[in-house]
Amino acid sequence: MYQDPKRVRTKSTVYLDQYEADVITALANYLGVPKAEVMRQMLMKEARDVLGIDLVGLDATVAQQAS
Template sequence: MYQDPKRVRTNKATVYLDEYEDAIITALANYLGVSKAEVMRQMMMKEAQETLGLDPVASVSTMPARDS
């Protein structure tokens, strides 16, 4: 079913947010039209890649490719 079984999202990380932080994430998710989990995943991965000095273009994207 999956080309790479390691890409299946089975690992869980819990993050506790206060009401203000949750409101910001919810607003951004609504604006982008995606789930809060996707917003937080993308933000986390971007920060991790920048911190580690990785090239985000060379990394495998979790967002599906758009057909032009």
């Protein structure tokens, strides 16, 4: 069905307070992209930073995609 079954996205729940949710919503509105995309990009950037993985040039950021 899928070329790479490991690329199928699964659902995860994140509980945010109103202030945190407002920041995500404002950023998504500013960039013109869905909130899920903003959060996914932020999560993966933090994970790469923590793990020391440098993927510069291989992965477009949310800001680049919005342009």
